[in-house]
Amino acid sequence: MEQIPLTDLEQIQNFKGKYPKQLWYLFFSEMWERFCFYGMRGMLVVFMVGHLGMNEEVANLQYGATQAWVYAFTFIGGLFADKILGLRKSLFWGGMLMIVGSIILSLDPKNFFFIGLGFTIVGTGFFKPNISSMVGQLYKGNDPRRDAGFSFFYMGVNLGALIGGYICIAVAEGSLWQSLVPEHLRWNVGFGFAAVVMIVSLLTFTKTQKSLGPIGLTPLPHFEKSKRNKWEIATYAGSLLIVPIIIIMVANTEYTDYFMMVIGPASILYLFFEMRNFSVVENKKLLAALVFIIFSIFFWAFFEQSGGSLSLFAANNLNKEVLGVPLSPNGVNNSANSFFVIAFSAIVGLIWLWMAKRKIEPNTVVKFGLGFLFLAGGFYVFYYTKFFSNAEGITSLGIFTMGWFVITFGELCLSPIGMSAMTKLSPQKIQAVIMGMWFLASAYGQYFAGLLGANIAGASKHASNYDKLIVYAEGYKQLAIYALIAGVVLIVISPFVKKLMQEVK
Known part of the structure; x- marks a missing residue:
């Protein structure tokens, strides 16, 4: 049933203070959804190697394919939200599918692994791009508080990622709550957490959506209700029919290769097709958005080693304490970045505001370039861990954690500001599509992350644990060099991209 807008859009956008109250509601919905997502992400590669019997190279490729599909589907989910369902119904439907996928995985992760993943992938595609679009609509186009708002929203993302990212894998591996969770049920409980928190996310959204006024309602108000319902039901049915196809594509990574060869070029062609309907000024802004989208692919290809090769590095090559505190190495790998984002995102947001007032804030392109320089620094720290290793190839979890500390500042320069x-830069008519393309760039990042991780794993096949450490460390040094080059290129081309962006800061 269509909600009646109880709050006028102008009233929402004319809020006093730093943040609109609706941002809090969306913050909590997203927080629990990210608990579900990151909790699951941290378990995938370790489960595939330890319980499905895959070798490390295949597990990396499988991880890259799974994550690529999660993000690729956000483009499709954004498209259907824009054209048929509206942001709210799309989000709710996505959440329901994620709950089904998590329940399937918690019941029997070994036999139903790919079935559970299929539902989760399609569900995330409908949920993820649309909540970010709703955050954007809480602000007027020229509101300088928008970046700070996205930084705050991003903190919610990371609060969920921190809790879920640590708890799920630590329980599944048996380094947390050993006495509470029987050994044979540890992985079931790890996957089960994801279902519980997703239910909390949807309840939060349904209880607070009235405050969103007209934001996220149907894009087809001019249609007869019966006709609109037919389109919506067809979308729900189509998304269920695509689940088995996704399961086959994820289980067979060569199909994912073919898909990735097609979807990126097709989405760019679709964008050019849509650009016929916009002015020259709007099209220049869309080209600027495309530059950010393309560079973000490289950023995520390196960053997302966290769920792939860095997961295996954590499992095989790290000791189990930071500053004398015993911790799960994989729990730390999966959640340290989120911990640092929570600690520093508000401060970074306030620094941007402080600089904006003094007219010394770097433009978005330069911020992107800085993001790559921090990324390079973090991967150099991962490489540097090899100098602290013992003869068995076990090195310092504390030094490794410092790598995530450095990378976090790179992410804070790029990701929340990129979403903003x-x-x-996009006209509202295709905003969810552009947001979908932003996440599609992440899909390519995830896909290439899997390929890079598989290369590193392949080079260390049959090696001793110490030799494996050296191979992984050298791989991270290479990634540091590439990230440094990308950062320098972005800063050099920033005046050109700034011209395309025009009045957008």
Whole structure:
């Protein structure tokens, strides 16, 4: 049933203070959804190697394919939200599918692994791009508070990622709550957490959506209700029919290769097709958005080693304490970044505001370039861990954690600001599509992350644990060099991209 807008859009956008109250509601819905997502992400590769019997190379490729599909589907989910369902119904439907996928995985992860993943992938595609679009619509186009708002929203993302990212894998591996969870049920409980928190996320959204006024309602208000319902039901049915196809594609990574060869070029062609309907000024902004989208692919290809090769590095080559505190190495690998984002995102957001007031804030392109320089620094720290290793190839979890500390500042320069830039540079008619393309770039990042991780794993096949450490460390040094080059290129081309962006800061 269509909600009646209880709050006028202008009233929402004319809020006093730093943040609109609706941002809090969306913050909590997203927080629990990210608990579900990151909790699951941290378990995938370790489960595939330890319980499905895959070798490390295949597990990396499988991980890359799974994550690529999660993000690729956000493009499709954004498209259907824009054209048929509206942001709210799309989000709710996605959440329901994620709950089904998590329950399937918790019941029997070994036999139903790919079935559970299929539902989760399609569900995330409908949920993820649309909540970010709603955050963008809480602000007027030229509101300088928007970046700070996205930084705050991003903190919610990371609060969920921190809790879920640590708890799920630590329980599954048996380094947390050993006495509470029987050994044979540890992985079931790890996957089960994801279902519980997703239910909390949806309840939060349904209880607070009235405050969103007209934001996220149907894009087809001019249609007869019966006709609109037919389109919506067809979308729900189509998304269920695609689940088995996704299961086959994820289980067979060569099909994912073919898909990735097609979807990226097709989405760019679709964008050019849509650009016929916009002015020259709007099209220049869309080209600027495309530059950000393409560079973000490289950023995520390196960053997302966290769920692939870095997961295996954590499992095989790290000791189990930071500053004398015993911790799960994989729990730390999966959640340290989120911990640092929570600690520093508000401060970074306030620094941007402080600089904006003094007219010394670097433009978005330069911020992107800085993101790559921090990324390079973090991967150099991962490489540097090899100098602290013992003869068995076990090195310092504390030094490794410092790598994530450095990378976090790179992420804070790029990701929340990137999402904000997408909403500023795109006309509202195709905003969810552009947000979908932003996540599609992440899909390519995840896909290439799997390929890079598989290369590193392949080079260390049959090696001793110490030799494996050296191979992984050298791989991270290479990634540091590439990230440094990308950062320098971005800073050099920043004046050209700034011209395309025009008045958008």
